[in-house]
Every structure is written in structure tokens, then in C-alpha cells.
Amino acid sequence: MFTNFFKKYKLPKYRISQLNNHYYKEFLASFDEMSTLPKELREKLKKEIQLPLLKVVSSQISKDQNTQKVLFKTSKGSYVESVLMREKDRNTVCVSCMSGCPVGCIFCATGQMGLEELLNEHQIVEQILYFARILKLESKKVTNIVYMGMGEPMLNLENVARSVEILLDKEMFDIGKRRITISTAGYIPNLEKFLNMKYGVKLAVSLHAPTQELRDMLMPNISRKNTLKDLFEVLDTYTEETNKRITYEYVLLRGINDSVEHAKELAQLLKNRLALVNLIDYNENSCFDFKKSKNTNLFKKILEERNINCTVRKSYGDDIKGACGQLGVAKI
Ligand code: SF4
Numbered sequence: 001m002f003t004n005f006f007k008k009y010k011l012p013k014y015r016i017s018q019l020n021n022h023y024y025k026e027f028l029a030s031f032d033e034m035s036t037l038p039k040e041l042r043e044k045l046k047k048e049i050q051l052p053l054l055k056v057v058s059s060q061i062s063k064d065q066n067t068q069k070v071l072f073k074t075s076k077g078s079y080v081e082s083v084l085m086r087e088k089d090r091n092t093v094c095v096s097c098m099s100g101c102p103v104g105c106i107f108c109a110t111g112q113m114g115l116e117e118l119l120n121e122h123q124i125v126e127q128i129l130y131f132a133r134i135l136k137l138e139s140k141k142v143t144n145i146v147y148m149g150m151g152e153p154m155l156n157l158e159n160v161a162r163s164v165e166i167l168l169d170k171e172m173f174d175i176g177k178r179r180i181t182i183s184t185a186g187y188i189p190n191l192e193k194f195l196n197m198k199y200g201v202k203l204a205v206s207l208h209a210p211t212q213e214l215r216d217m218l219m220p221n222i223s224r225k226n227t228l229k230d231l232f233e234v235l236d237t238y239t240e241e242t243n244k245r246i247t248y249e250y251v252l253l254r255g256i257n258d259s260v261e262h263a264k265e266l267a268q269l270l271k272n273r274l275a276l277v278n279l280i281d282y283n284e285n286s287c288f289d290f291k292k293s294k295n296t297n298l299f300k301k302i303l304e305e306r307n308i309n310c311t312v313r314k315s316y317g318d319d320i321k322g323a324c325g326q327l328g329v330a331k332i
Contacts (some may be wrong), residue, residue: 024172078117082127092144098151121162154190204247210265251280252293267306
């Protein structure tokens with residue numbers, strides 16, 4: 001974030017480290033707090049770099065206190081939501097890479113907003129730093145980051161890639177690569193580019209249907225041009241080269257994609273592939289007529305009987321609309 005500033009004032013290396021340390025490791029939110037920097041330098045920074053990068057509009061905490069959803073506003077006036085999910089052994093931040101999303105999956109609240117703004121790498125990282133500041137007060141840390149908030153990461157590839165670089169950089173946020181998960185609906189051209197960048201982060205693919213026909217119905221904008229056949233060609237090459245397992249997200253919609261037949265088709269599709277299926281119970285909301293499936297356990301059983309690894313994603317914060325597929329509903 002400070003690159004141009006560093007260049008302009010030809011700052012010595014140790015000053016750059018101090019600044020990065022204050023911002024990315026100590027999570028200081030203003031230049032005034034950066035006490036190791038001379039006052040004159042802090043004044044210059046304040047003049048040239050506007051902090052905070054995202055303004056907090058509202059913050060809600062779920063009844064069980066485990067989920068916090070924050071609504072941010074960008075300098076252009078778009079809204080972005082991010083969620084912190086607390087568990088015993090981990091604190092996961094779900095970040096957005098866009099305000100809204102152009103993909104328009106028919107069950108997704110964010111998709112109904114359309115694309116409002118692509119976030120830059122610093123705005124993406126700022127969402128994580130915001131929660132890191134809160135956790136720091138409790139002597140806790142952000143342990144995991146998932147790009148599963150608003151937006152399709154592969155349609156904001158350059159900014160997403162740069163944000164990953166900041167997060168991995170030892171001089172900056174410095175988190176382990178396997179603690180970051182990028183989730184994509186499968187926009188193939190950019191997915192290939194991203195995989196070739198070889199960051200080593202985890203990959204999740206929003207599958208949601210075992211057949212081309214059903215996927216075309218649920219995710220029409222992405223599925224028709226990025227067919228399952230082509231998508232699996234890219235994913236198979238990736239697993240062959242890396243031996244890394246891919247997570248497949250599958251939101252269960254009652255009467256749409258949750259039958260015994262669908263489970264068998266999904267097992268067949270993923271047979272002999274390094275895969276983990278993450279079943280997601282649909283969070284019913286007033287925007288859509290879709291209903292939560294009653295077949296979650298049966299669906300899981302059918303997959304497991306066919307040796308497909310499967311988990312059911314714990315739902316976080318549906319009382320504050322912070323759960324999967326709900327971001328973007330409650331705009332102010
Ligand atoms: S599911 Fe993901 S890709 Fe589809 S509309 Fe929602 S945010 Fe976009």
C-alpha cells in the first residue's frame with residue numbers, strides 16, 4: 001500500500017519495515033499511533049494516504065457471539081460485507097473481493113445485487129486487518145482467511161492475487177498459504193492463470209450441481225461458458241501437478257439438487273478425484289423461494305458410502321444474515 005510513497009520519498013529500508021510492521025503486524029489503524037516513525041513522516045503519510053480504507057457502517061454479532069458481520073463502505077460509496085467466525089481453535093475471516101457480484105447465481109443474495117465495484121488489494125486486506133485489530137484486544141489472531149464473501153475472485157483476479165501476496169509476505173501479514181482458501185464458481189480462463197501463479201493456497205470450487213444441465217439452471221452466467229467438462233480438465237491437471245485436494249461446495253436446495261439421484265451423480269462425478277465435498281445447508285431468506293433441504297444426512301451418507309470425503313458446513317450467524325449466500329441482502 002505504501003509502495004508509491006516509499007518510492008516518492010526514497011525511504012530507507014528500515015523505515016519501510018517499520019511502516020509495514022505497524023500496519024500489517026501490529027494492525028495499527030492510524031499513522032498517529034505509529035510511534036517509531038518521526039512526526040514529520042507521519043504527517044506526510046496522513047496527507048497522502050487516507051486511512052481507514054473502508055468505513056465501518058454497521059457491525060452485528062450473532063446471539064451465540066461466535067459470528068460478527070461488518071458492513072463497510074468504500075470511498076466510492078459501495079457497500080461490502082465481511083464476516084468473522086470464531087471457533088475454539090480458529091478465527092476465520094470471510095472476505096469480499098467485490099461489492100455485489102456479476103455472476104448472478106439464482107440462489108445467492110449477493111448475485112442479485114449485480115456488480116457494484118471491484119475491490120483493490122488493499123481494500124480486501126483491510127477487511128482482515130479490521131478483524132485482526134478486534135482479536136488483538138483479546139490476544140487472539142486471525143488464523144484462517146476464506147475468499148467466500150461477496151464476489152467471484154476470478155473476475156477480480158489481479159487485485160485478489162495481489163491481496164494474497166500481501167497476506168503471504170513475511171514482511172507484511174505473514175500467514176501460512178494453507179490458511180487461505182480461494183473459492184471460485186469456476187471462471188476457467190482466470191482460474192488457469194491463478195493456478196499458474198502457484199501461491200499454494202487452498203482451492204474451493206462452488207459446484208452446487210452434479211450435471212451440466214442443473215448447473216446451467218442454478219449458475220447460468222458462469223456454467224454455460226465454463227462447462228463442467230472443461231472445468232474438470234483444469235482441476236484434474238491441478239491435482240495431478242500438486243496432489244492437493246480440492247473442496248467442492250454444494251448448497252443443498254430442497255427439491256432442486258438434493259435427491260438420492262443427485263447424490264449418486266455427484267459421487268460418480270467426483271469418483272477417483274482428490275475431493276472433499278462441503279455440503280451447505282441453504283439459509284432460507286425472504287429474497288428467494290428456495291427451501292432448506294431435509295436430506296442433508298442422507299446425501300452425506302450416500303457420498304460417504306461411495307468413498308467421497310464429505311463434511312457439512314457449520315452455519316454461522318444466520319440470525320444476522322452473515323451465513324453463506326446471505327451477504328448483500330441487508331443493505332442499508
Ligand atoms: S454464489 Fe458466488 S459467484 Fe454466485 S452470485 Fe453469489 S457471490 Fe457470485
